[in-house]
Structures are given as C-alpha cells and as structure tokens.
Amino acid sequence: MRKQVRLFILLLVCLGAAHAGDPEPMLITTTAQGKTMDQAVLALGQAITDHNYSFVRQQAIDSRLVPYAQEVRSVRLVYFCNFARMDRVLRLDPRATQMMPCRVTLVETPTGVDLIAVNPAWVSQNMPVLHDECQELKRDYQSILEEASL
Amino acid sequence: MKRSLCVLGLSVGLVLTVRAEPLSVSKNVDMRQALDDITLAATNHELVLVKMQPIDHALEKRGFENPHIRILFIGSESAVRWAEVAEPKLLNLLPLRLTLFQKDGRMTVISDDFEPWLREFPDAPAHLMIRAWQEELKATLDDFVKQ
Numbered sequence: 001m002r003k004q005v006r007l008f009i010l011l012l013v014c015l016g017a018a019h020a021g022d023p024e025p026m027l028i029t030t031t032a033q034g035k036t037m038d039q040a041v042l043a044l045g046q047a048i049t050d051h052n053y054s055f056v057r058q059q060a061i062d063s064r065l066v067p068y069a070q071e072v073r074s075v076r077l078v079y080f081c082n083f084a085r086m087d088r089v090l091r092l093d094p095r096a097t098q099m100m101p102c103r104v105t106l107v108e109t110p111t112g113v114d115l116i117a118v119n120p121a122w123v124s125q126n127m128p129v130l131h132d133e134c135q136e137l138k139r140d141y142q143s144i145l146e147e148a149s150l
Numbered sequence: 151m152k153r154s155l156c157v158l159g160l161s162v163g164l165v166l167t168v169r170a171e172p173l174s175v176s177k178n179v180d181m182r183q184a185l186d187d188i189t190l191a192a193t194n195h196e197l198v199l200v201k202m203q204p205i206d207h208a209l210e211k212r213g214f215e216n217p218h219i220r221i222l223f224i225g226s227e228s229a230v231r232w233a234e235v236a237e238p239k240l241l242n243l244l245p246l247r248l249t250l251f252q253k254d255g256r257m258t259v260i261s262d263d264f265e266p267w268l269r270e271f272p273d274a275p276a277h278l279m280i281r282a283w284q285e286e287l288k289a290t291l292d293d294f295v296k297q
Contacts, residue, residue: 026239026266026270027239027242057201059201061230061241061244062227062230063200064198064199064200064201065198065200065225065226065227065230065245066227072230072234075234075241083208083209083212083214084214086205086209086214087209087214087215087217090217090219091217094217094219094249094251094260095172095249095260095263097205097219097221097247097249098172098247098249098262098263100203100205100221101203101205101221103242105241105242107238107241116242117242118242118243122266123263123266125266126263126265126266
C-alpha cells in the first residue's frame, strides 16, 4: 500500500510540473526606435503582408467613442488576419475568436513607437486544444513585430 | 485507504481540468435580431458598438465554410481614459470583445475569458477595473437575453 501511495504522490508531482510549465508572458513587445507613428504603421503593414497575413483595418484606441477630431493620436490599433488559420482554429474551438482578428497596439513614445501584442499562447492557457496553433501564432507575431521594428 | 486515494485522485483530476469559462448567454434569435438586441443592450449600459467583424461573410467569400460567427467590439470612453491613467497595459483588452455564434437556430454570445487578466493583475486598481468591465458585460448580456 505504501508503494501505491508513493507512486500516487510521484504522479501528482509529475502532473503538477507538466501543468505548470514555463509561464507565458502576457505581452509580446518591441520598439521601433526613432520612427513616427505613421512610419511604424507603414512598416507594420509591410511586415504583415510579408508574413502572409491580410491587413484588416487600423483605428485609434478611442475610435467611435469620441468625435474623430478628438481621437487620441498616440495610440493606434492595427488588425490583421490569415483566413486559412482563422478557419482552422475556429473548427478546433469557437473561443479562438478571443485572438481574432490579430492585433498590434502601437504606442508613441518620446523615442519611437512601442509595438505591443497580447501573446496568443498566454490567452490560450485555458484552451489546450488551441495550444499548438497559438504557439505558431506567437512565433508569427514575434517575427512580424521584429521586422516592423527594424 | 483505497477509497481515500480514489477520492483524492478524483479531486486532483477535477482541479487540473477545471477551466475558467467566459461569460455566456444564449437565446433563439437570428443573427440580425441578435445584433439589434445586443446593440440596444450595450446602449442601455452606456457602451458603444465600435465595430462588427463579419468573419462569417469574410470566410465564406474566400471559399471557406461559413462558421456562423461574428465578433463585436464594444467600449466606452471612460474605460479607455481609466486604463490610460491607471494601467496602460489594459488598453490591450479594449475595446471589449463579444462573439456571437449561431448553432441549430440558437444564438450564443460569449465574452473573452477575463480570468487570465484577473490573475495577471491581482491588485487594485487594475484588478478592480477588469472586474468592473466584466460586470458591465454581464449586465449587458443579461439585458440582451431579456430583449
């Protein structure tokens, strides 16, 4: 019986370790040093296309919440997607919409523009069926942000 | 002893498989009526429909199967200003997203899962801010069901 208890405890420890894994960071961030907001948006659009994604739209963070003339110019949202991937993940789990469309938030700073994305692998922590797709999507985000920040 | 081990094993299994779920409601309406109802419900709670993303049409137009899913983004100026001042990282959660999906004549509306955000920001004011947005969405979804 003691052996059974030991085995059970060992199993628990293994399960716990597997469950914990390496924690995913919430955000993926890069900085486009010395760029203006317009330059950063343009570079991001090019990087999106280069990585086989389609540009969807860009807007201010407070778009439609305030009159156009009063919109904040220093924070912009750029949306994009890959329709084949969208089709694939929706078949796996409709909650994949939490990562749709892909989005980068651009924040103007005194030295350039920060490009920030919510890490899809962090979002999918509670959706194991989407784990592999989200890891791949995370790598795409990293490549896109890296290219856009050059 | 065996029984205790079974109970313990079952409990651990449950803990490991428990998944935080997003807010979710459903009712028998078509997509058009659902969009009208959710827009009205949002307005009742001082939220604005920022964008409707017709991914059902977008996918169908490109030769993929129609998933009967649309995404809505809703927000408020106060939420944006609050996040700008208190915790700019939360701007990444705005505008708030709702997903509408139709299956067997029934429309289900789900929110994003706020639990990872709440875990990431355990302290005030960010934690309270996320809770407040979650409550606003819950009230909106409850209103949607009553429309």
